[in-house]
Amino acid sequence: HRKEVLDYQMNDSNFMKMIRITKFLCRKFKEAVQGAAESTHSFKNLNETVQPAMVILWEAEEAVAQANRLEDPTAMDIYE
Numbered sequence: 001h002r003k004e005v006l007d008y009q010m011n012d013s014n015f016m017k018m019i020r021i022t023k024f025l026c027r028k029f030k031e032a033v034q035g036a037a038e039s040t041h042s043f044k045n046l047n048e049t050v051q052p053a054m055v056i057l058w059e060a061e062e063a064v065a066q067a068n069r070l071e072d073p074t075a076m077d078i079y080e
Contacts, residue, residue, distance in 0.1 A: 047055070061078050068075040 065075045065078050
């Protein structure tokens with residue numbers, strides 16, 4: 001009888017998670033859309049104000065980091 005009660009409890013818990021996940025995912029999606037819009041706005045502001053030479057330097061650093069990240073994970077430290 002104990003096993004049946006535990007099975008029922010776990011099945012009910014999983015069912016409730018399944019029902020509630022849509023609300024959770026919708027909320028997270030809205031937050032992600034808002035975050036992406038804020039990031040896009042910030043990136044555009046930065047891109048408009050920075051010197052073109054700095055953009056070239058950053059792109060070169062990023063290319064090196066991406067090329068070396070598998071052999072040396074510390075190559076990604078440029079993003080910190």
